Amino acid sequence: MQNKYLQIYKEIADQIQGGGFEAGSKLPSEHDLVEQFQTSRETIRKALNQLAQNGFIQKVQGKGSIVLDARKFDFPVSGLVSFTELAGMLGGNAVTEVKKLELIHPDKSLQGALQASPESEVWEVHRIREIDGERIIFDKDFFKKMYVEQLTEDICRGSIYEYIEKELGMAISFARKEITVEAPTEEDRGYLDLEGYDTVVVVKNFVYFDDASLFQYTESRHRPDKFKFVDFARRTKA
Amino acid sequence: MQNKYLQIYKEIADQIQGGGFEAGSKLPSEHDLVEQFQTSRETIRKALNQLAQNGFIQKVQGKGSIVLDARKFDFPVSGLVSFTELAGMLGGNAVTEVKKLELIHPDKSLQGALQASPESEVWEVHRIREIDGERIIFDKDFFKKMYVEQLTEDICRGSIYEYIEKELGMAISFARKEITVEAPTEEDRGYLDLEGYDTVVVVKNFVYFDDASLFQYTESRHRPDKFKFVDFARRTKA
DNA sequence: GAGTGGTCTAGACCACCAG
DNA sequence: TGGTGGTCTAGACCACTCC
Numbered sequence: 001m002q003n004k005y006l007q008i009y010k011e012i013a014d015q016i017q018g019g020g021f022e023a024g025s026k027l028p029s030e031h032d033l034v035e036q037f038q039t040s041r042e043t044i045r046k047a048l049n050q051l052a053q054n055g056f057i058q059k060v061q062g063k064g065s066i067v068l069d070a071r072k073f074d075f076p077v078s079g080l081v082s083f084t085e086l087a088g089m090l091g092g093n094a095v096t097e098v099k100k101l102e103l104i105h106p107d108k109s110l111q112g113a114l115q116a117s118p119e120s121e122v123w124e125v126h127r128i129r130e131i132d133g134e135r136i137i138f139d140k141d142f143f144k145k146m147y148v149e150q151l152t153e154d155i156c157r158g159s160i161y162e163y164i165e166k167e168l169g170m171a172i173s174f175a176r177k178e179i180t181v182e183a184p185t186e187e188d189r190g191y192l193d194l195e196g197y198d199t200v201v202v203v204k205n206f207v208y209f210d211d212a213s214l215f216q217y218t219e220s221r222h223r224p225d226k227f228k229f230v231d232f233a234r235r236t237k238a
Numbered sequence: 239m240q241n242k243y244l245q246i247y248k249e250i251a252d253q254i255q256g257g258g259f260e261a262g263s264k265l266p267s268e269h270d271l272v273e274q275f276q277t278s279r280e281t282i283r284k285a286l287n288q289l290a291q292n293g294f295i296q297k298v299q300g301k302g303s304i305v306l307d308a309r310k311f312d313f314p315v316s317g318l319v320s321f322t323e324l325a326g327m328l329g330g331n332a333v334t335e336v337k338k339l340e341l342i343h344p345d346k347s348l349q350g351a352l353q354a355s356p357e358s359e360v361w362e363v364h365r366i367r368e369i370d371g372e373r374i375i376f377d378k379d380f381f382k383k384m385y386v387e388q389l390t391e392d393i394c395r396g397s398i399y400e401y402i403e404k405e406l407g408m409a410i411s412f413a414r415k416e417i418t419v420e421a422p423t424e425e426d427r428g429y430l431d432l433e434g435y436d437t438v439v440v441v442k443n444f445v446y447f448d449d450a451s452l453f454q455y456t457e458s459r460h461r462p463d464k465f466k467f468v469d470f471a472r473r474t475k476a
Numbered sequence: 477g478a479g480t481g482g483t484c485t486a487g488a489c490c491a492c493c494a495g
Numbered sequence: 496t497g498g499t500g501g502t503c504t505a506g507a508c509c510a511c512t513c514c
Contacts (some may be wrong), residue, residue: 002486029499040485042280043501058446061500062492179417181439181462198439199462201419208296224437225420229467232413242503267480283481299481300511417506 008047009039016056016067023069027057098156099191100126103145113132113206113217114142121145125156128191131226138191138200147215178204179229188221201227246275246285254294254305261307265295291445309471336394337429338364351444351455352380359383363394366429367466376429376459384422414444417467426459439465 015021028036050064051057104124106116106234116122122142129137143151151167184192184200192200200221207216253259266274286303289295295303342362344354354360360380367375377440381389422430422438430438443456 003482010485031499040488043484046483048500059500060493062498064499177468179465179467181419181437181465197437199419199435225418227417229415229417231417241501269480279506281503284502286481297481298512300479302480337506 004037004039005050006041008033008044009050010180012047012051012205013054016051021067023067025067026063027065027147028068029064038206055238095130095159097128097130098125099128099151100124101153106142110217111153113145115214123148123151125151126191127156133234135191135193136223136226138188140221142217144215176206180204181224184221192221192223194223195226199224199236203229242275242277243281243284243288245280246271246277247288249296250289251292256291259305261305263305264301265303265305267302295426301308333368334395335366335368336391337366338362339389339391339394344380348455350381352382353452354382361386361389361390361429363393364429372461373429373431374461374464376426378457378459382453416442418442419462422459430461433459435462436472437462441467 006194012021012027020028022047027033027048030041030044030048033048037044048057048059052059052065054070057067102124103121105118106114106120107121110116111118114122122144125139125141125143127139127141128135129139133147162191180202181199182202183198184194186195188200194200201224203218203222205216205218205220205221208214208220250259250265260267265271265286268279268282268286271286272279275282286295286297290297290303293306295305297303332444340362341359343356344352344358344360348354348360349356352360360382363377363379363381365377365379366373367377418440420440421436422432426432426438432438439460439462441456441458441460443454443458444452445454445456446452
């Protein structure tokens with residue numbers, strides 16, 4: 001165990017999710033929590049700030065911390081509903097098919113997106129995501145080879161993300177997403193079961209490491225009817 | 239003037255945006271900043287955490303704070319590219335047309351979305367957003383009347399948001415967004431210049447006040463080719 | 477080992493909300 | 496007026512990076 005404020009965060013978060021605190025009621029005051037957890041007030045405040053950022057409570061000056069209804073928001077609190085979550089929601093079976101797995105030299109536009117030189121090597125991965133036999137999502141990933149030496153079809157069938165964090169021990173720090181709607185390319189038509197839809201939802205993802213270096217560029221191309229994105233934006237104070 | 243850490247945040251943010259710090263270089267250490275601003279380290283750290291959250295810097299333990307290239311990201315850092323920003327980007331003229339402005343009693347689905355009783359009164363506002371004569375966005379807004387007594391066409395032609403924060407002095411605290419793609423309704427076809435597109439991008443917005451009460455529900459329905467959403471997600475530590 | 481950011485403390489004063 | 500959260504301080508120790 002470590003990180004006292006994270007322990008406190010987890011304990012309170014569990015209590016809220018488990019119904020230990022009623023939605024709409026108030027948390028004990030920071031002063032009370034200091035006594036309860038035998039710690040300093042700033043540490044309690046760090047835990048409460050995490051709770052507020054993650055949608056568990058809402059802090060109101062002069063009044064207290066109001067417990068929000070965490071269950072009202074079908075998870076995740078924020079972010080793209082991922083392929084496996086989507087499959088779970090729809091109750092279907094999820095299959096990933098790797099269509100391409102090659103080392104390439106980046107072209108002009110990719111050099112810009114990845115901040116890579118023309119001579120550098122880049123993994124290009126194409127994956128099709130199927131649910132109940134329907135090809136719903138076409139994922140195009142580009143990784144700098146200097147960060148990921150080996151990439152196999154097996155790894156690609158799972159979550160490349162997870163592989164990198166767990167196996168390679170590199171911390172993915174933040175990501176910038178852009179969502180637009182475009183006309184399908186020939187590639188899209190070949191890969192996806194578009195069923196008459198003449199648009200695809202394109203999610204462009206720029207993923208960075210902890211040291212601020214750009215690591216991955218991904219395009220996720222979705223059939224429009226199966227797409228859902230959820231964002232829980234919050235004005236945070238420090 | 240107040241809030242020392244916000245002043246420090248602004249000063250450093252301005253320097254980064256003005257090119258005073260090279261992208262990729264490092265900020266002075268927290269220790270140095272303590273001396274420079276004659277304050278305590280925790281205050282400096284609050285300012286730096288804000289900078290990190292807003293995409294100006296990236297903190298790396300044991301190394302320092304790396305300056306990111308703020309200009310690389312066309313603004314805003316995060317969030318829906320709003321109507322007026324969109325108009326600015328496209329260089330066109332923006333016009334808002336108010337199609338409906340009425341007090342209604344919420345139906346079943348709206349009662350759920352707004353957490354309102356059937357007897358309560360709710361403002362319903364329909365607005366069409368035009369750029370260069372093309373009707374691009376159809377905004378459907380619902381406000382609880384208990385929060386906003388008066389609403390005029392004039393107010394609706396501008397930003398209702400801004401009106402509430404500035405005039406009514408209520409602090410809007412956080413919002414939950416859901417983005418999906420749907421087939422256009424008859425209403426959409428009547429209001430928007432869809433030009434053959436057979437989808438609309440639907441952004442559902444749930445807006446809350448500081449005291450965690452739900453205040454507004456909005457549906458923003460976009461012609462797909464003019465839609466863009468940007469999200470700058472970040473793993474934050476406290 | 478020197479320097480960096482990450483956590484934690486114990487106390488202070490302020491701004492805001494309620495009765 | 497008493498209780499709440501918001502800011503700020505000065506110091507301590509730890510974990511990590513780099514030489």
